[in-house]
Every structure is written in C-alpha cells, then in structure tokens.
Amino acid sequence: DAGVTQSPTHLIKTRGQQVTLRCSPKSGHDTVSWYQQALGQGPQFIFQYYEEEERQRGNFPDRFSGHQFPNYSSELNVNALLLGDSALYLCASSLEKGGVGGNTIYFGEGSWLTVV
Amino acid sequence: AQTVTQSQPEMSVQEAETVTLSCTYDTSESDYYLFWYKQPPSRQMILVIRQEAYKQQNATENRFSVNFQKAAKSFSLKISDSQLGDAAMYFCAYRSFGNEKLTFGTGTRLTIIP
Numbered sequence: 001d002a003g004v005t006q007s008p009t010h011l012i013k014t015r016g017q018q019v020t021l022r023c024s025p026k027s028g029h030d031t032v033s034w035y036q037q038a039l040g041q042g043p044q045f046i047f048q049y050y051e052e053e054e055r056q057r058g059n060f061p062d063r064f065s066g067h068q069f070p071n072y073s074s075e076l077n078v079n080a081l082l083l084g085d086s087a088l089y090l091c092a093s094s095l096e097k098g099g100v101g102g103n104t105i106y107f108g109e110g111s112w113l114t115v116v
Numbered sequence: 117a118q119t120v121t122q123s124q125p126e127m128s129v130q131e132a133e134t135v136t137l138s139c140t141y142d143t144s145e146s147d148y149y150l151f152w153y154k155q156p157p158s159r160q161m162i163l164v165i166r167q168e169a170y171k172q173q174n175a176t177e178n179r180f181s182v183n184f185q186k187a188a189k190s191f192s193l194k195i196s197d198s199q200l201g202d203a204a205m206y207f208c209a210y211r212s213f214g215n216e217k218l219t220f221g222t223g224t225r226l227t228i229i230p
Contacts, residue, residue, distance in 0.1 A: 031216055042120075042207050042220030043161070056217055088159060094216055105211075105218065107153075107161035 002027060004108035006091050012114045013081050021076040021111045025093030029106070031055075032074040034066060035090040037110070043090055049074055050096055078113075086115045118143045118210050122221035129198045130229045136183075137193045137224050139208030147213035150184065152193045155205040155223070164206070167191065169213075195226075203228045 005024045013019050025032050031050045035043035045058040049068035063079045072093075078085055088110040094103045119142045129135035141150070152164040167175045167184050175182050179199075183192045195202055208221040 033216060033218075035218075040222075042209075042222050043218070045217050045219070048216055050216075056215075058217075090159075090161065092161075092218075096216065103216075104163060104166075105216065106163075109158060109160040112159075 004091055004093050004106050006089075006108040006111050008111055009109070010112045010114075012116060014116055015081055015083060017081050018077065018079045019081060019113060021078075021089050021091075021113070023074045023076070023091030023093075023108060025072050025074070025091075026106045029093035029095050030072050031094045031096045032068055032072065033092045033094075033105070034074070034076045035092065036060070037088040037090055039087070046076070081115045083115050086113060088112050118145070118148075118212070118219050120208050120210050120219055120221040122208055122224050124224045125222070126225045126227070128227040128229055129195075131198055131200060133198055134194060134196045135198055135226065137195075137206050137208075137226070139191045139193070139221055141189050141191065141208070141210050143189070143210065143212075145212055149211040149213070150182075150191045151209040151211065151218070152180070152182070152191075153207045153209055153220075154202075155207060156203075161207070165193065198228050200228050200230065202226060 033048040034046040037043040047057040052068045065077045068074045090110045091108045094105045148169045150167045153161045179196045205223045209218045
C-alpha cells in the first residue's frame with residue numbers, strides 16, 4: 001500500500017518563475033491538504049481539496065493555487081515566485097467520507113523548493 | 117484562531133532515559149484533537165500519538181505517553197527508554213473536531229546522547 005507520494009523531491013527556481021508540485025494521496029484517501037514548512041518552523045496550512053474543490057484556505061496569497069483531479073491526486077501551483085517561498089512543501093491526505101474529522105492524516109516526504 | 121506553542125526549541129536526553137516535551141495551546145473550542153508528530157531528517161511527518169479532547173484518559177503508545185491537562189490547555193509528550201532512533205524534530209499539533217486542518221507548533225529538536 002503506497003503512502004503519500006510527492007514529486008519532485010527537490011527543485012530550484014528563479015524569482016518570478018512559476019512552479020507546480022504534485023501529490024498522490026494514500027490509497028483510498030479523498031482529501032488532500034498542502035502545507036508550507038519554512039526552515040526551522042512548523043508547517044503552515046495552505047489549503048485543502050475535497051471532491052475537486054478547495055474547501056479551506058490558510059493565510060496565503062492568491063499566487064498559491066491548487067487543483068484536485070478525479071483520481072484524488074493534487075497539484076500545488078505557485079506563481080511569481082519570491083525568495084520567501086523557499087520552503088519544504090508537504091502534502092497530506094486523509095479520508096473524509098464516513099468520518100467526522102478524526103481520521104488519521106498521512107504526510108508525504110515533501111518537495112523542497114529553493115528560489116534564487 | 118487556535119495557536120500552539122512549544123517553548124523548548126531543543127532538548128537532549130541520555131539514551132535509555134526519559135524526556136518530556138512541552139506543548140500549550142489556545143482555543144475556545146471544547147471538542148478537538150491533539151497530536152504529536154515526529155519529523156526525522158527524511159522530512160516525513162510521522163504520527164506519534166493522538167489525544168481526543170473528550171477523553172480524560174491520557175493516550176499511550178508503547179514508550180510514548182502524553183499528559184493532557186484540558187483546563188490548563190497543556191499537552192506534553194513523555195518518551196521513556198529513549199532510543200537513538202527517537203532523535204528528530206517533534207511537533208505538537210491541534211485539529212478542530214470535524215476539520216482536517218492541522219495547526220502546528222514551532223517544534224522541539226530532540227537529541228539522544230549515546
């Protein structure tokens with residue numbers, strides 16, 4: 001049973017460029033969340049997708065956008081990259097259907113983005 | 117909005133000894149979940165233990181146990197018989213009932229001294 005998988009593992013981008021990060025949830029999971037973890041900090045919630053819709057959003061600008069596909073996989077897009085966007089981006093998945101919010105959340109190993 | 121505070125940026129413990137990591141949180145909600153996650157150098161967040169706020173009994177998972185004080189809004193993690201593999205960043209996290217969003221603290225780096 002594959003867990004949460006993310007790609008790419010590492011990437012380097014230049015200021016002003018755009019980046020797309022990808023996530024495949026754990027088998028059977030239908031909810032995907034994205035977190036940004038700056039160096040030395042705890043993860044910060046970016047947004048969450050369920051049934052291909054953005055259900056919740058954290059305090060991040062519109063430069064951060066996402067998408068969820070019918071197979072529940074997800075993409076995180078960041079436009080007009082800033083140096084401050086350098087961070088580890090974590091994807092997390094869980095099963096919403098049949099639960100009441102207490103389901104276990106599983107994390108991937110993250111995509112490390114460096115903006116130069 | 118909920119906040120989670122971890123006041124110990126770094127902790128160290130001798131192998132086989134016991135260590136306690138502290139966490140406090142702020143919320144006006146009565147139903148919620150609390151978690152401790154471990155993040156080793158591989159970067160993957162691994163769930164260590166969870167506590168439902170409506171349960172008075174403290175959660176235990178093998179060598180890991182928590183001291184949940186709801187009135188004080190305190191949620192500490194005790195690691196017994198520390199092992200070298202326990203070395204990692206430990207994050208305390210809060211989750212509202214019916215919500216999939218996690219709010220994390222800033223983490224505590226745990227070093228195990230052989």
